[in-house]
C-alpha cells in the first residue's frame with residue numbers, strides 16, 4: 430500500500446511514499462498556487478465549450494520540420510488526453526485526463542515557447558508520442574495538458590500544475606500535469622506553467638525571495654521561469670535563492686544541464 434502524507438505549506442506539498450518493499454523513498458511533490466491568486470489578466474475559470482481540434486498526426490505543423498533527432502532526451506507535450514496508472518500520482522486510482530481543449534494554434538504557441546526555453550539543452554520537444562516512447566525511459570517526461578484537475582483538487586481548481594521534483598530520470602513514466610481550465614485556456618499562462626513544471630521534473634525548485642533575516646518573502650520570484658512569469662512576456666532561467674533555503678543558490682541552467690546536457 431502506498432502511504433502518502435501531505436504537509437501543506439501554502440504552495441508546497443511534500444509526499445512521503447512508502448513502497449511495497451517497505452523501502453522508504455522521499456518524493457517531493459510541488460503543486461502551484463491557484464492561478465487566480467496571481468492577479469492574472471482576464472482570469473476566467475469557466476470550462477470552455479468543446480473547442481478541441483483533433484490534430485492530424487500526419488500533418489503536425491508544430492514539429493514536422495525537425496530533422497531526425499540525435500537528442501537523447503525528450504519532453505513530450507501531450508494535449509490529447511491520457512490515462513495515467515501505476516505512477517506516484519495514482520494514490521487513489523487511475524487518472525483519466527481529458528484533452529487540453531486547446532486549438533492547433535494554441536498548442537503550437539505552447540510548443541514554440543518550450544523550444545525557446547529549452548533551446549540551450551540537448552532535449553527534443555515534441556508533440557509526437559512515438560518520439561517519447563522511442564526515448565530511454567530514464568531520459569524523458571510527458572507533460573499532460575488537461576482540463577481534468579478534480580483528481581488532485583476536488584471540486585474547485587486549486588493549482589495551475591503539479592510535478593514531482595526530479596521525476597524526469599525516474600524511468601517509470603511519471604508525468605507532470607498542467608491544468609488548462611484553471612489557467613483559463615490562456616496559451617501564454619499555459620506555456621509558462623508548462624515550462625515551469627518541466628523544470629521541476631528536471632530537478633529544479635522554485636526561485637524564491639528572502640529578506641535579510643532569511644525569512645521567505647515570496648515563494649515565487651517575479652519574471653523567472655522557476656518563479657512566476659504569468660504577467661511577463663516570458664520567464665527566464667535564473668541563478669538565485671531556492672525555495673528550499675535562503676542559503677541554497679540554485680543555478681537553473683546548470684542544474685538542468687547536469688541531467689540532459691547542453692545542445
Ligand SMILES: [Zn+2]
Pocket residue numbers: 459460461625629635
Ligand atoms: Zn512550481
